[in-house]
Amino acid sequence: MKMFCTNCGKQNPEESKFCSSCGASTEALPPQNKAAYINKKEEMTFSKSISTCLSKYIDFGGRASRPEYWWFYLFTILLSWGGMLVDSSTYSDSTQIVSGLVNLALFLPSIAAGARRLHDTGRSGWWQLIAITIIGIIPLIIWLASKGEEGNNKYGTPS
Structure with missing residues (x-):
């Protein structure tokens, strides 16, 4: 057996x-x-999504699951808020050195994770540019929150 x-x-x-x-x-x-038991997917946790997204720092290819993207998004928001708290308690004027460095360091991984998330829904990562139009944020959030395509698509296998 x-x-x-x-x-x-x-x-x-x-x-x-x-x-x-x-x-x-x-x-x-x-x-x-x-x-x-074969092909059982491993659950995406907060720490696993952080390590996955940071290890794929500028990897715009492939696909990212919903939990992978949204856990990493939460991480970036929390780190950004932490940087703003440090700035407000350290500097007397409106200098935002720490939060600026945090946002700069997480900019590329966030864009790469967003591109991989859009790939999971069958869309190009370039659709992130629709957020520039302000009203385009609404469909972008809907796409990022929607269920990914089952099975393989032109961007690869599901993660």
Whole structure:
């Protein structure tokens, strides 16, 4: 009987109790039930989305899931607010050095994550430019929040 990881779906040697890849417990499954664990998607968490988006700093290709994009968006907002708090408590005038540096450092990863998110919905990343028109922010938010295309599209496989 083959042993499959209950977390990542990886096949492990017989009689193994823990996955050699992720360390989760394994379960013996008859061959017809192994599909339940194979290709199981890993849940996107706050910290995983941050590491994914920062590791793809200027990668405008591929696709990004909704949780990956929105967790990273929350991270950028929180970091920006943190920078503004530091600026307001450190500098007496309206100097915004820290928040400016934070926003500058996260600008490209945010644009890249947005492009990958639009790719997941079947649209080009260039559609982000519609936000310049102010009214274009509405359809852009709808596209970024909508469900991605099932299966492969011209931008790659779902993440």
